[in-house]
Amino acid sequence: MTVPPATRTRGREAAQALAAELSKLATLPATFLTLGGTFVVNLILAIAFTNAGLRDSTGTRSAPDIGLASIGYGQAGFVILGVMAACSEYVGGQIRTTLTAMPRRALQFTAKHVALAIVVLPAAAITAASGVALAAGVLGDTAAPVTSGRVAGALGGVTAYLALTTLISAAVGALVRRTLAAVVVLLGYLFIAGPLLRDHVPAARYLPDSAGFAMWFPPAEDAGAVTPVHGGLLLMAWTVVLIAVVVLGYRRWDV
Amino acid sequence: MTGGDASRSHVDVITIDNLVKRRGSREILSGISFRARPGRVTGFLGPNGAGKSSTLRILLGLDRATSGAALIGSVPFAKLPDPLAMVGAMLDGPGAHRARTGRAHLRWVARSAGLPRARVDEVLEVVGLTNAASKRVGAYSLGMGRRLGLATALLGDPEILVLDEPVNGLDPDGIRWIRTLLRERAASGRTVLLSGHLMGELAETVDDVVVVNEGKVVADGTLGEVTGAYRTLEDAFFALTTGAAS
Numbered sequence: 001m002t003v004p005p006a007t008r009t010r011g012r013e014a015a016q017a018l019a020a021e022l023s024k025l026a027t028l029p030a031t032f033l034t035l036g037g038t039f040v041v042n043l044i045l046a047i048a049f050t051n052a053g054l055r056d057s058t059g060t061r062s063a064p065d066i067g068l069a070s071i072g073y074g075q076a077g078f079v080i081l082g083v084m085a086a087c088s089e090y091v092g093g094q095i096r097t098t099l100t101a102m103p104r105r106a107l108q109f110t111a112k113h114v115a116l117a118i119v120v121l122p123a124a125a126i127t128a129a130s131g132v133a134l135a136a137g138v139l140g141d142t143a144a145p146v147t148s149g150r151v152a153g154a155l156g157g158v159t160a161y162l163a164l165t166t167l168i169s170a171a172v173g174a175l176v177r178r179t180l181a182a183v184v185v186l187l188g189y190l191f192i193a194g195p196l197l198r199d200h201v202p203a204a205r206y207l208p209d210s211a212g213f214a215m216w217f218p219p220a221e222d223a224g225a226v227t228p229v230h231g232g233l234l235l236m237a238w239t240v241v242l243i244a245v246v247v248l249g250y251r252r253w254d255v
Numbered sequence: 256m257t258g259g260d261a262s263r264s265h266v267d268v269i270t271i272d273n274l275v276k277r278r279g280s281r282e283i284l285s286g287i288s289f290r291a292r293p294g295r296v297t298g299f300l301g302p303n304g305a306g307k308s309s310t311l312r313i314l315l316g317l318d319r320a321t322s323g324a325a326l327i328g329s330v331p332f333a334k335l336p337d338p339l340a341m342v343g344a345m346l347d348g349p350g351a352h353r354a355r356t357g358r359a360h361l362r363w364v365a366r367s368a369g370l371p372r373a374r375v376d377e378v379l380e381v382v383g384l385t386n387a388a389s390k391r392v393g394a395y396s397l398g399m400g401r402r403l404g405l406a407t408a409l410l411g412d413p414e415i416l417v418l419d420e421p422v423n424g425l426d427p428d429g430i431r432w433i434r435t436l437l438r439e440r441a442a443s444g445r446t447v448l449l450s451g452h453l454m455g456e457l458a459e460t461v462d463d464v465v466v467v468n469e470g471k472v473v474a475d476g477t478l479g480e481v482t483g484a485y486r487t488l489e490d491a492f493f494a495l496t497t498g499a500a501s
């Protein structure tokens with residue numbers, strides 16, 4: 001007869017799962033390659049947008065607006081990061097190690113997404129701020145005056161948007177399990193289906209992409225527009241619902 | 256069977272009870288039942304596609320059974336409070352992402368159970384991977400991948416080992432080493448369940464044998480009982496598995 005192992009509290013188990021998932025992200029070379037690559041590409045795009053802004057004599061020349069324009073493309077890097085975080089579990093049969101070490105699947109899945117948010121939030125903030133700083137520096141005195149509250153609001157909105165988009169991408173990755181397929185689905189939605197819907201279906205403003213853009217794009221004039229706060233709440237709701245739905249499947253399916 | 260302790264409930268007995276698994280219209284497990292007991296090495300043998308890995312995946316909570324139960328002591332694997340300390344598992348493949356180093360892989364697993372970093376270096380030493388610990392898993396040979404899988408299984412110094420084809424890919428030294436390791440663990444009262452295709456090297460390692468073929472148990476008993484009238488376990492195996500197939 002052997003002594004049963006000492007039991008862990010749920011809180012301790014959750015903290016250990018989070019530490020394990022953070023460790024996985026930190027030791028996957030793709031994590032920092034993707035974040036670094038996204039930062040560089042976003043900065044190059046920001047330079048291009050700022051130069052275009054300089055030549056455009058009719059535009060407003062607002063540093064946050066011009067400096068954040070590149071995020072529309074830079075978000076692709078965060079989509080890829082989220083998908084890779086999820087789909088890397090299926091490389092080398094790692095998912096079986098994950099689930100024998102952490103068999104409470106809902107807990108493990110939640111820990112993975114929290115870990116991803118912890119890694120992505122500072123990276124998103126740095127990426128967004130670098131574009132705005134660059135635009136402000138280049139535009140110099142010619143920049144339209146903006147309040148620091150407006151800048152902070154836009155940066156906060158973009159950072160939250162990128163983090164939530166990464167989490168949605170991870171959930172979709174966990175559902176599809178194949179990196180390429182999940183990336184194609186997500187980018188297809190963000191760059192093709194989303195814009196098409198936005199132009200033709202009024203209710204599309206409540207979809208994740210449009211609601212998310214409302215978090216940082218200059219608010220439109222018409223009264224029915226989604227405000228940044230509402231956009232943020234909507235995107236958060238989309239994220240939570242999507243993760244919850246994927247967990248329902250993830251708890252049951254065979255790996 | 257091995258006698259009277261079948262009804263005793265140890266925390267470290269593995270009980271497979273009438274397991275059925277259907278995939279689509281195919282039944283790949285048709286009522287598998289057996290036990291693996293502490294202090295014994297149980298060999299779970301059968302030809303390719305017999306259902307060994309499918310049974311072990313259900314035991315480890317990775318796949319869901321259509322019906323039946325697989326228990327560690329009296330609970331399913333997913334209910335174990337501290338799974339790594341109770342069961343060490345190795346399935347096919349290293350179970351590790353190829354871009355990570357062996358050490359980084361073991362470290363995240365250790366963190367999930369709150370094990371100290373020093374334990375990672377200990378198991379690397381035990382399986383002989385200390386010098387390859389900083390290499391990417393993708394650069395490991397088949398045998399090194401198996402050793403990493405074993406290191407992962409040993410990390411929590413568990414009461415129970417569940418190993419799917421542990422000798423697959425190991426060199427003769429590795430086979431001898433794992434045989435000694437498994438015998439030592441059984442001698443210290445722990446439970447070892449391993450699958451295989453029946454080779455000479457396993458016959459010297461196992462105490463109990465469960466032979467499975469086409470999703471059904473065709474023999475279950477001590478090594479002596481299953482070998483029975485046959486000259487060797489190998490002869491018994493071929494008689495049992497080809498007999499059931501025809």
Ligand SMILES: Nc1ncnc2c1ncn2[C@@H]1O[C@H](COP(=O)(O)OP(=O)(O)OP(=O)(O)O)[C@@H](O)[C@H]1O
Nearest residue numbers: 278283301302303304305306307308309310451452
């Ligand atoms: N994911 C799966 N989807 C469909 N069928 C599967 C799956 N996994 C296993 N099977 C089928 O289940 C049966 C049992 O397979 P299993 O892998 O359990 O056999 P095994 O005894 O481990 O064989 P091997 O000695 O080759 O490892 C096989 O017929 C196989 O084709």
Ligand SMILES: [Mg+2]
Nearest residue numbers: 307308309419
């Ligand atoms: Mg197998």
